[in-house]
Amino acid sequence: MFNAMNAQTTNAARRRFLVDMARTAGGVALFGLGLGLYAQRSAALPAEALRPPGALAENDFLGACIRCGLCVRDCPYGTLKLAELGEAVATGTPFFTARTVPCEMCEDIPCVVACPTGALDKNLQNIDDARMGLAVLADQENCLNFLGLRCDVCYRVCPSIDKAITLEAEHNVRSGHHSRFIPVVHSEHCTGCGKCEQSCVLPEAAIKVLPVRLAKGAPGEHYRLGWEEKRKAGGSLVEPDRPREFNLPEGVQYDYQGKGVILEQGNPPPSVPYDADPLKTLKRGVEGQR
């Protein structure tokens, strides 16, 4: 009797223990599900938010950055800030907005030096190698240079002037007798510092720094640029075109690259270019071949 009761109590205790544990585990799992889904959403960095120089690729960065803000503290220009809860950037991680305060590209890169975990990669020694984003002249309808004016501000403020941004002169078709100086961004040199976007004189910047993934296309893997291959090979890689052959009346030649019909000297144009007998025309040039 006593043993049976004892067993009953143990059973009840065991059941309570298991139920309690399942309850806790269930609650925590549910919480985890919510948190996980939230984490997934907050992993998407908005396009306006740029990471500090040397930041690892976004996925790795979120696993490496411990949200301490030491990079923010050592930024001499107050460029960086830590994302606050409610902002679209993962809470506590550092970012900057080019239009507000761009990166001034310090030569000693203090933010990278300050990072204790390596979320900002210490291998970045030269600030010119930073790739925080890529400038894109997004609005070609409103850019003053595209309209034919000499604004040039983005070009002038670019720390890598004439490398990251060049001005390419072209004919102004609208006016017919002016040039347009088109700002062209070169991804090979653009660090994404955002100086151009910040200083664009329009109320809404025509040139914007975007994450490289958004800013840049990619060529097909199998694409080859003929002219570059030709340069590398030191000569054309394809056989020259065969000279064209035209079936023309005697004494007449044809230049397809512009001159058109050429009548040989001394030969008056035949009053009838083709013989009255169509067979003769067809057979011309093949006589005696049978």
Next chain:
Amino acid sequence: MSRADTNGTIGAEALHVKGWWRSHRWLWLRRASQVSILGLFLLGPVADVWWVKGNLASSLTLDTLPLTDPYVLLQGLAAGHLPATAALTGALIVTVFYLLVGGRAYCAWVCPVNSITDAAQWLRGRFGINTATRLSGKSRFWMLGLTFLLAAVTGSIVWELINPVSMLHRGLIFGFGLGWAVVLGVFLLDLLVSKRAWCGHLCPVGAFYSLLGHVSPLRVSAARRAQCNDCMDCYAVCPEPQVIRPALKGEADGRGPMILDAQCTNCGRCIDVCSRDVFQFGLRFNNSITTHVMKSVKPLAGKTEVLS
């Protein structure tokens, strides 16, 4: 428990017997510690004096001493990032420190949320709020496991997105955003839903630091437990009351007077509120059953009347 939940009487006897300072000493030392640590971090942004930079996740003191939270660093490791030397050094220093002074000393002496949840607990007593939800004290370890699991699965330090501890500390130093709502949530949870729900049951940060407390030499000892008059004030004031009993009442079971439970936060409030001076800080090794028992003072039978 009736006394426990009617604030104002806890420690009244100690106040009468020992005077104000000795019955509030550890509480105020603790508050001073919390405030001065926060103050050091705030000195930079507020007064432009940069002795300490960063926040509790990682900081640099006087441009030389790196300190890093080992918990957040381990989450980074679980997420697949091997941290650089500075963070490893900092985490090592912090780990060794808490291995010595008791892991959850972090909770009592450093963590900014402590003041929030203590305030909630104080208000519970003040307004007689007795709501309770059955929360297992083990929940925090499930939470701890969850934070590592999420880090490993997502490759991102997910817990830091909503961690109220860093939210509050970072918020005060770098700006809150909506972070205050999370902190308010913790406060309301503790105030209205369940007693000491956050720090005592759910917080994975505390759970992590408690793991460091298993070997720490610095512990609270019920050294003069023979003098205990069963007033229950220590149980009432203790944030983790389950840790007291084995030490205070364990003599019959052959247990020493040292509070060895790793959940003890070394807050020292039991020392304050005990009118019989049962508790004191001591070293883990001095745990023989009879060492500290003062035979001269006989334990009084039953409760002592509250003098007031």
